[in-house]
Amino acid sequence: MKNAQGFLILAALWTATALAQEQGYVGDVAISEEDVKLGARHYSPYLDQTYPNRVLWGDTHLHTSYSTDAGMIGNTLGPDEAFRFARGEKVRASVGDYAQLVRPLDFLVVADHSENLGLAPMIAESNPGLLANDWGRQLHDLVKGGDPIAAYVEWGAALNSATDRINDDDLQRTMWNRIVDSAESFNEPGVFTALHGFEWSSGPDANNLHRIVMFRDDGDKVEDLVPFSAYDSSDPEDLWDWMEAYERNTGGKVMAFAHNGNLSNGLMFDDVRMNGEPLDIDYAERRMRWEPLYEVTQIKGDGETHPSLSPNDEFADYYTWDRGNFGTKLKTPDMLPREYARQALARGLKYDEEIGANPFKFGLIGSTDSHTSLATSREDNYFGKASIVEPGTGEARYEDFIVQPVILGEDIAVRHYETLASGLAGAWARENTREAIWDAFRRKEVYATTGSRITVRVFAGWDFGEDEVHRPDFAETGYDRGVPMGADLFKGPEGAAPTFMVRALRDPVGANLDRIQIVKGWVNAEGEPQTKVFDVSWSGDREPGAEGKLPPVGSTVNGSDYTNTIGVAALGGYWIDPEFDPSRRAYYYVRVLEIPTPSWLAYDEAFYGNLDLPDDAVMTQQDRAYTSPIWYTPQG
Incomplete structure (x- = not known):
């Protein structure tokens, strides 16, 4: 019986391979249109995803x-x-x-x-x-x-x-x-x-x-x-x-x-x-x-x-x-x-x-x-x-x-x-x-880092809930009801302000994260361009001070060494623009900062010995990521 089943399986494979060759496929098995149930629900939830993943x-x-x-x-x-x-x-x-x-x-x-x-x-x-x-x-x-x-x-x-x-x-x-x-x-x-x-x-x-x-x-x-x-x-x-x-x-x-x-x-x-x-x-x-x-x-x-x-x-x-x-x-x-x-x-x-x-x-x-x-x-x-x-x-x-x-x-x-x-x-x-x-570059769904591989994603919309940042279908939700980095957000419901969902993950072989920030730019009533930075999510139990500034994350840097005993591996941020004016154009981009780490000069000094560097030499720095902006336009 096993031999008979094996023969049937081989026969099916030979038939499928012949069909693939007849239809022009090389090294693959083609499925004819007649075998596909168009419009049917699939158990696998990923078959119909089209967004960047x-x-x-x-x-x-x-x-x-x-x-x-x-x-x-x-x-x-x-x-x-x-x-x-x-x-x-x-x-x-x-x-x-x-x-x-x-x-x-x-x-x-x-x-x-x-x-x-x-x-x-x-x-x-x-x-x-x-x-x-x-x-x-x-x-x-x-x-x-x-x-x-x-x-x-x-x-x-x-x-x-x-x-x-x-x-x-x-x-x-x-x-x-x-x-x-x-x-x-x-x-x-x-x-x-x-x-x-x-x-x-x-x-x-x-x-x-x-x-x-x-x-x-x-x-x-x-x-x-x-x-x-x-x-x-x-x-x-x-x-x-x-x-x-x-x-x-x-x-x-x-x-x-x-x-x-x-x-x-x-x-x-x-x-x-x-x-x-x-x-x-x-x-x-x-x-x-x-x-x-x-x-x-x-x-x-x-x-x-x-x-x-x-x-x-x-x-x-x-x-x-x-x-x-x-x-x-x-x-x-x-x-x-x-x-x-x-x-x-x-x-x-x-x-x-x-x-x-x-x-x-x-x-x-x-x-x-x-x-x-x-x-x-x-x-x-x-x-x-x-x-x-x-x-x-x-x-x-x-x-x-x-x-x-x-x-x-x-x-x-x-x-x-x-x-x-x-x-x-x-x-x-x-x-x-x-x-x-190239297409990702063209639609501006791209971002910069200063060298490390921080994963960061941001969506803007009008009705995101705070808990949705932590959902496993975060990206699907973002594309379904909002726009990603590089895109335009147009006028929303009366009285609403833009809501933002951000996720950031540290470089797997790099430093923990310090904070997520959103940088906003706009033109005020006098016609002058303005910018402002908002802390959105951060590691530890730090609280903003009297002037709204978040205390530094600290530093574990010792020469060319540091430890990931401060900061966190991942951050999720939810933010509603508290100063939103629906009549004013604006842009928003995300800046993610790592905890302090040694600079290349510190690594060089550890390898070569004392370098006698100038006083302004940077020995400790914080790598960062900058996303492409999301633009808000009143009309649309």
């Missing part, structure tokens, strides 16, 4: 040796090594030490600078196309002759003058296609996603207006491109034109996101376009069409807010870089509101009232901007901004200039010890594919 972690801003400002100053690792490292493999860094992630990333964008893309590898291989160019041969001979710094300085001078001394589209295509081929070979849908992208490095007058360009598409659409560069234009609107032409010509999809407004000297979220004209509805709509996100945190400082702009926020002064731009002009106070995300989001609400569209309605992500090919974002595993400051490079790791005092001397300089091991992008999606991740 997992957070995927990635870095959308990583440079390899194909970026000239990486490859010409010591980075010997190309895109292949970058993808292998992100997938969890052990890789030997350029300086010689081995590196590995504690856990693989889910996705990566190798975003090399488009300006003279692949120059360093072309020099290394004595590329015939490069040697056919007089200036290219000059750089090649300097490097091969043992003077790479002279070659780098020569290249930098040409870049600063916006003069492409090579100007060879065929060379650019060749090097771009190598990166495309690398991404194609490492992309594995469902396991690891390698998205195509590059960085456009606009820097008028040494002010940072850089954008990452990220494609949704496979290699067949993006191959043979000549990536748009600062040699083509320094105006973001021209980049948008290029992106629009790409979509029109290929049927593909592309987006961009800016970073490091703190080095833009007020240009990142300026009140005028680069041509000097005021912002109008066309500009606002185009900017948010092509740049739906902003990279709010990375190695070169944190861009959420500035302590002088948020004087009542005790967490505002987090790796603040506020001396100037890239070495030629000092910062003035009037520039600050046009550099930081929190204030730009509030100013965007005012623009929405005045011109009918919001030019600063962006979601928030983090990424590294590492130039080592190694996406290391943890404080205990920080391989630095560039290969010349990797572990083992001695005093240079702390004293090397990130912002060089080109004109103004030490007043504007920023050294490597002032960097932070940041950041990561978290994307809520259903599957690990290019399409699902």
Whole structure:
């Protein structure tokens, strides 16, 4: 009898396999439509779920040796090594030490600078196309002759003058296609996603207006491109034109996101376009069409807010870089509101009232901007901004200039010890594919962390109950009766105020959580943008003081050690806006803070011994997450 049953089972499998092959399925068993009871209830409750059910972690801003400002100053690792490292493999860094992630990333964008893309590898291989160019041969001979710094300085001078001394589209295509081929070979849908992208490095007058360009598409659409560069234009609107032409010509999809407004000297979220004209509805709509996100945190400082702009926020002064731009002009106070995300989001609400569209309605992500090919974002595993400051490079790791005092001397300089091991992008999606991740970015259901993998989710609605935060169907409830991060909440029932449900979970191999906060922005009756921070949920039995401030969580940090004996592993928060005015536009985003932990400098000191660091060196810090906002609009 057992043999007979076994035969029947095998026969059924053979039949099903034949049917699958007949219907075009490979390696799977197809079920014909006749066997499906359409509309029937299923015992499994997950069959009909369509909302994003997992957070995927990635870095959308990583440079390899194909970026000239990486490859010409010591980075010997190309895109292949970058993808292998992100997938969890052990890789030997350029300086010689081995590196590995504690856990693989889910996705990566190798975003090399488009300006003279692949120059360093072309020099290394004595590329015939490069040697056919007089200036290219000059750089090649300097490097091969043992003077790479002279070659780098020569290249930098040409870049600063916006003069492409090579100007060879065929060379650019060749090097771009190598990166495309690398991404194609490492992309594995469902396991690891390698998205195509590059960085456009606009820097008028040494002010940072850089954008990452990220494609949704496979290699067949993006191959043979000549990536748009600062040699083509320094105006973001021209980049948008290029992106629009790409979509029109290929049927593909592309987006961009800016970073490091703190080095833009007020240009990142300026009140005028680069041509000097005021912002109008066309500009606002185009900017948010092509740049739906902003990279709010990375190695070169944190861009959420500035302590002088948020004087009542005790967490505002987090790796603040506020001396100037890239070495030629000092910062003035009037520039600050046009550099930081929190204030730009509030100013965007005012623009929405005045011109009918919001030019600063962006979601928030983090990424590294590492130039080592190694996406290391943890404080205990920080391989630095560039290969010349990797572990083992001695005093240079702390004293090397990130912002060089080109004109103004030490007043504007920023050294490597002032960097932070940041950041990561978290994307809520259903599957690990290019399409699902890109779509999460497009709808702004993404968030930033300063390096750790804090899971956070927020929903806004009009009738959530406090107990629903703790229900196992929290997310289903949130999508059913509210909106997630990155979405719009429109006018609710008469007399109602928005209700928010937030959940946060610590990094499984990281620090406990201190608190959940909601940051609100609005425009008051006088037309002035306003922001305020509300504590929503916190660990322990702390109570707000007389001024409404929650006492610090404390600290267990001792050098490079800390313990999770304070804080909690998970927090749930329920909040109703106590100051809601239904006639006023508003935004709300969540900030989650970990308990204090050692900085990368503390880990370095424990490993190498006393470093004799400057007095302002940060030895203890608090990693954090920033969600994309939810926007409230009165009409709708």
